[in-house]
Amino acid sequence: MNPKETAAKTVDESVQYLIDLSHEIHADPETAFEEHHAATKVAALLAGNGFEVEVGYAELPTAIWASRGEGPLQMVICAEYDALPGIGHACGHNVIASASVGAALGLAEIADDLGLQVVLMGTPAEESGGGKIALLEAGAFSAAHAAMMVHPAPYDVLDPPVLALDWMTVQYEGREAHASAFPEEGINAADAMVVAQVGIGLLRQHLPNSARVHGIVQEAGSAANIVPAFAEASYMVRTPHFDLIEGVRDRVVACFEAGALAAGAALNIDRPTPTYAHLDHHTGLGRAYKKNAIELGRSFYGSAVPPVSTDMGNVSLEVPSLHPFIGIGSLPAVNHQPGFADAAAGPAADQAVIDGAKALAWTAIDAATDDSLRSELISKRDQAEIS
Numbered sequence: 001m002n003p004k005e006t007a008a009k010t011v012d013e014s015v016q017y018l019i020d021l022s023h024e025i026h027a028d029p030e031t032a033f034e035e036h037h038a039a040t041k042v043a044a045l046l047a048g049n050g051f052e053v054e055v056g057y058a059e060l061p062t063a064i065w066a067s068r069g070e071g072p073l074q075m076v077i078c079a080e081y082d083a084l085p086g087i088g089h090a091c092g093h094n095v096i097a098s099a100s101v102g103a104a105l106g107l108a109e110i111a112d113d114l115g116l117q118v119v120l121m122g123t124p125a126e127e128s129g130g131g132k133i134a135l136l137e138a139g140a141f142s143a144a145h146a147a148m149m150v151h152p153a154p155y156d157v158l159d160p161p162v163l164a165l166d167w168m169t170v171q172y173e174g175r176e177a178h179a180s181a182f183p184e185e186g187i188n189a190a191d192a193m194v195v196a197q198v199g200i201g202l203l204r205q206h207l208p209n210s211a212r213v214h215g216i217v218q219e220a221g222s223a224a225n226i227v228p229a230f231a232e233a234s235y236m237v238r239t240p241h242f243d244l245i246e247g248v249r250d251r252v253v254a255c256f257e258a259g260a261l262a263a264g265a266a267l268n269i270d271r272p273t274p275t276y277a278h279l280d281h282h283t284g285l286g287r288a289y290k291k292n293a294i295e296l297g298r299s300f301y302g303s304a305v306p307p308v309s310t311d312m313g314n315v316s317l318e319v320p321s322l323h324p325f326i327g328i329g330s331l332p333a334v335n336h337q338p339g340f341a342d343a344a345a346g347p348a349a350d351q352a353v354i355d356g357a358k359a360l361a362w363t364a365i366d367a368a369t370d371d372s373l374r375s376e377l378i379s380k381r382d383q384a385e386i387s
Contacts, residue, residue, distance in 0.1 A: 003110050003113070003114060003365045003369070004361075004362050004365055006106075006109065006110050007106035007107060007110065007358065007361040007362065007365060008106065008358050008361075008362075010105055010106045010108070010109065011102050011103075011105065011106045011354060011357045011358050011361065012354075014102060014105050014106075015354060017045060018098045018099075018101060018102045018353050018354065018357065019098070019350050019353060021041055021042070021045060021094075021097065021098045021101060022094045022095055022097070022098035022345070022349070022350065022353050023094070023345055024037075024041055025037075025038045025041065025081055025089070025093075025094035025097055025098070026088070026089045026094040026341075026344055026345045027345075029083030029084075029088035029089050030081075030082065030083055031082060031083055031084070031085055031127070031128075032082050032124065032125035032126075032127060032128045032129040032131075033060070033061070033062060033082075033124050033125045033129055033131070034062070034082075035062040035081050035082050035083075035124050035125075036061070036062055038062070038081035038082075038094075038097060039055055039061075039062040039063075039064055039081065039122055039124070040055070042064060042079060042081065042097055042101055042120075042122055043055045043064050043066065043122070045101055046064075046066040046101065046104065046105075046120055047066075049105055049108060050068060050108060051066040051067060051068050051104070051108065051120065052066065052067050052068075053065070053066040054066070055122075057121075057122075057135075057140065058134065058135055058138035058139075058140055059138070060124060060131060060134060060135070062122070062124040062125075063121075063122055063123065063124055063131065063135060063140075064079070064120065064121065064122025065119065065120075065121060065122075065140070066104070066119070066120040066121075066122075067117060067118065067119045067120075068104070068107070068108040068111050068117075068118045069107075069108070069111025069112050069114075069116045069117045069118050070112060070117060071111060071112060071114060071115035071116040071117050071368075072115055072117075072378075073114075073115055073116050073117070073145050073367065073368055073374060073377065073378065074116075074117040074119060074143050074144050074145050074146075075107075075116055075117070075118055075119065075144075075145065075146050075148070075364045075367060075368075076119045076121050076141060076144045076146065076147040076148070076319070077100045077103050077104050077118070077119065077120050077121070077147075077148055077149065077360060077364075078096075078100060078121050078123050078132070078147055078148070078149040078312065078315070079096060079097040079100035079101060079120060079121065079122045079123065079149070080093040080096045080097060080123055080124075080126045080149070080151075081093050081094065081096070081097040081122065081124070082124055082125055082126055082127050082129075082131075083127070084127055084336065087336065087337070087338050087341055088341045089341050089344045089345075090335065090336050090337060090338060090340045090341040090344070091127065091151075091152070091335050091336060091340070091344075092151070092152030092328060092335075092340065092341075092343075092344035092349065093126070093127075094344055094345070095150075095152045095326075095328065095344055095349050095352055095353055095356070096149055096150065096151060096152065096356075097122075098353045098357075099149075099150050099326070099352065099353045099354075099355075099356030099357045099360065100120060100149055100150075100356075100357075100360070101120060101357075102353060102354065102356070102357025102358075102360075102361075103148075103356070103357045103358075103360035103361040103364070104118055104120040105357075106357060106358065106361035107361050107364055107365070110365075114365060114368040114369065115368055116364065116368050118364070119144070121135065121140060121147075123135060123311075126310060126311055126312075128167070128272070128273055129272075129273055130273050130274040130276065130311045130314070131311065132311040132312060132314060132315050133274045133276075133311050133314045134274075136314055136315060136318060141315060141318060141319050143381075144319045144381070145319070145320070145367075145377040145378060145380070145381050146282070146285060146319060146320045146321070146322070146364075146367060146377050147312075147315050147316075147319045147320070147321045147322070148285065148289075148321065148322035148323075148360055148363065148364070149312065149322070149323060149360070150323075150324055150325070150326040150352075150356040150359070150360060151310075151323060151324070151325055151326065152325070152326055152327075152328045152330075152335075152340075152344060152349065152352060153325035153326065153327060153328070153330075153334075153335060154327060154328070154329075154330045154331045154333075154334055154335075154340075155300075155301040155325065155327040155331075156293065156298050156299065156300045156301060156324065156325055156326055156327045157300060157301050157305050157324060157325040158281075158286055158289070158290050158300055158324050159281040159286055159324065160305050160307070160308060160323070160324070160325050161240075161305060161306075161307040161308070162278055162279035162307065162308055162309060162310055162312075162313050162323070163210075163212065163238040163239060163240055163278060163307045163308070163309050164238065164239050164240070164241060164242045164244070164245045164275065164276060164277050164278045164309070164313065165236055165237070165238045165245075165275065165276040165309035166236070166237045166238075166245050166249050166271065166275045166276075167234070167235070167236050167271060167272060167273040168215075168234070168235045168236075168237070168249075168252075168253075168269050168270070168271055169232070169233075169234055169269070169270045169271075169272050170193075170196070170215075170232065170233045170234075170235060170256050170267070170268075170269050171230070171231070171232045171267070171268045171269075171270075172189035172190075172192040172193060172230065172231045172232075172259065172260060172263070172265040172266065172267055173189060173229065173230055173265060173266040173268070174186065174187030174188055174189035174192070174227070174228065174229045174230070174231075174263065174264070174265040174266075175187040175227070175229050176226055176227055176228075176229040177226075177227045178225065178226070178227075179224065179225045179226060179227050180225060183227060185227075186227025186229075187227070187229070187263060187264050187265055188227050188228055188263055188265070189220070189221075189228045189229055189230050189231035189263065189265045190220040190221050190228040190231045191228075191259075191262070191263045191265075192231065192259035192260050192262065192263035192265040192267070193217060193220055193231040193233060193259060194259070195258060195259035195262045195263065196255045196256045196258065196259030197217075197255075197259075199254075199255030199258050199259070200213055200252060200255045203251055203252070203255060207248060207251070208239070208240075208244075208248075210239065210240045210307075211237070211238065211239050211240075211244075211248050212236070212237070212238035212239075212307075213235070213236070213237055213238075213248070213252055214235070214236055215233050215234055215235030215236060216233060216234055217231065217232070217233045218232045218233060218234060219231060219232045220232075231265075235252065237249045237252055238307070238309055239278075240278060240307075241278050242275070242277040242278055242313075242317070245275060253269060256269060274311075274314075276309050276310065276311050276313055276314060277313035277314045277316070277317050278313050279310065279312060279313035279316045279321065279323055280313075280316045280317060280321065281316070281321070281322070281323065282316075282320040282321055282322060284320075284367075284370075284372075284373045284376060284377075285320060285321070285322040285363060285367065285373075286322060286324070288362075288363045288366040288367070288370070288373065289322055289324055289359055289360075289363045290324075292358070292359045292362040292363055292366070293324075293326075293355065293359045295362075296355045296358055296359060297355075298326070298327070298355060298359075301325075301327075305325075308335075310323065318384070319381075320376075320377055320380055322360075322363065326352045326355065326356050326359075327348070327352065328340075328343050328344060328346070328348045328349040328352050329343060329346065329347075329348030329349075330343035330344075330348075
């Protein structure tokens, strides 16, 4: 039996465990850095299959490091498992976690024969918080030759566009007053926010078409007869490349400063999440994955795909990376809609877990056995260590 047949057989023998894992994570959605149940489930399944497992890796309580094999080529398989506030697994991270665990299990028994070290890295807080960025800074990817994962979507896409992202929490502080009797004594923080939003709306005409600016107002007063003394918003800025994000962000910040100036309010801007980078898709890994996915019966969406953002982008600037979309039959629902959360525990999502596990495992096998691809990955790591 060749390595790919062995990996597929192991995944097939683990189907019920993988589907149960996906459904258990889906049924108990946990947001950024709170994924204790998911991390415990993932760690227990890996430990029970001979992996050396550390939960709380790099001082992140819900991060996991699990490894099998002592080969010189380290393949990192990333498992996300955080959910969205209010709408649960509407991005399907339960599928990511289970597919990644399945790929790791499929490679476990053949890792040494292939000269691999297989690392399953549980990466918290992708939706907000940038868990992979914290892991990068802690050196978790310092020995990695490649990093890979699959992400659920309405359809399969090999190299989806990924934008750089910067996140801002904006707060205005003003002064309360009776809105009818003594309005002149108040400083209206909500007005400051309105001025800023008008400015951003007008700014959009003069931004690159590929840039995105969007946000929500979380607080803007408590009663109609009280001048609002506090207003808070959460805003995101996205650009096609990491190097462009600062220029667009500065122009958006200027709109918030204009609101403060116009209303006379104090302004505070925090950045609760590190900047997410754009994603460099590795051509060789992508070519291997596409061939493997097609062999499993999957087909790739051929039209233009709307862009997303992920902290996997930051990993891709340091380590050759693979981040395709895998379809879960969700249409008409798309990511971040309640209908997508429903689909993420449906039959097509269960099949995506199994197909994703096999495709990732087979791609890792290709990286280990294709002399050209293996040499390229080793050379890139050697160059990174020198620099």
